[in-house]
Amino acid sequence: MYLLLSSETNQAADFLSVTAKLAGGFKTTLLLFFLTLLFAIPFGLLFACISRMRFKPLRYLMRAFIYVIRGTPLLLQLMIVVYLPGIALQKPITKWEIFHQNVPLAYFCGALFAFSLNYACYFAEIFRGGIENIPKGQYEACEVLGMTKTQTFFRVILLQVIRNIIAPMSNEVVTLVKDTALARTVSVIEIFFTASEILRLQFIIWPLFYTGAFYLLFSALLTLLFGILEKKLSRYWK
């Protein structure tokens, strides 16, 4: 592809060095992606459970929180996490003890926090939908068979929930891959930041478009993975 994209000067080195630079940025993208999933899935489950609780105040509080997070842009949430501690509380995020004056680390953790919370809320709604989609009859049947609630959930309900949520989850996970590009606004040096930096310093435009190849390749991997998962799970019902 570089043969097509490079029209005039010194290319081979350029293409390789740009690829290396972008790959460096993509590492940060992937780190943000995987760590967000790592935190967002368990918290999503927790949020889903809380938003289905019988204890009303907690349930409504949880639902209100999910509403706020889902109702505001992730971009805004990123800015709140990174700037508000300094502006409102006089406790700038970069100067928190745990970050040891490491500014990039502070920003990355801030972004990770915002992403995890945001995706946990989306996941919570997917999980809740998946659980509530299980027909009441199944619970009744389990009760008749004398199964405890825990047994019912883990032996009968859970796998069906997983099957129910696979498609919406794959959707959300692929969206997350691309949403990580927002982190550049709070100085997280991910692939898009790297590409615009190359543009600003070397005045070459194609690396911006070239980032698309990285996202596409990774999304293809994820799609494949979810495809396999879906097939494996559907075996039990066909």
Added chain:
Amino acid sequence: MKKKLLTMLSVLGTVGTLCACTSGQQPAGTDAPAAASADATADTAATDSDYEYIKGNGKLVIGITYYEPMNYKAEDGTLTGFDTEFAEAVCAKLGVTPEFQEIDWDMKETELKSRNIDCIWNGLTVTEDRRANMDFSKTYLINKQCVVINQENASTYTDTASLSGAMLSAESGSAGETAITSDANLSQASYTASNSQQDALIALNAGNYDAIVIDYTMALSSVGSGDFSNLVIVDGIELANEEYAIGFRTGSDMTASVNSIIDELIADGTLETIASHYDGLTDLYNAAVK
């Protein structure tokens, strides 16, 4: 020639397909076939006069981003600023209407080449690298870089030596960043690139950084006003300067025409009067012209 054209078309084609798959933020990719044909005609018409082309259109499309004091919206919503008034004065002499077009600053070279805009007139810094993609008019302002800090640190940070252990930021790839990396003391400090000068200001205001390096004009217009009232410029720090000029298409005869108009505006004092409308710009004007 034919080969070059073919390469260009395939470039745009590839970029277009790539873009179609991604989120397509870039103007160049939004309609690849149209852009490709526009570029092809641009190439064949390269021998024609850019001056005649613009005169024929009856308007000069000026690529800008909104920023004070160059091109910004006044309280009543009208566009104003040093570059805005300057461009209006030049266009009046040229006999064309100025049309200000907001662009994505990162895409300015593409916008210029694709003829979406005819020039970049927005506090554009002259750099050797940029000469590959555009021609510059004569320098009309010399902008300084300056260090901005929170007022409560005014006694701590007085010179570059006292900043060598601080947390610094500047816009990624900006003259401010160069000023930091080329300064013996500032390059010792912990540096984080910001996405824009505004982002750097917000982060400084939040206390995320101890100091930032931004344009003098930008600092003058923002520091001390609104939520930035607690920020101050550190006096007496001399950093690398940058020259402002207008960017035209490479090889365009507009550069010479506009240069002679600029000379007229300097001679009759018009430009100096425009500069006096904006805080601190007279200094930058004198540095460039006198």
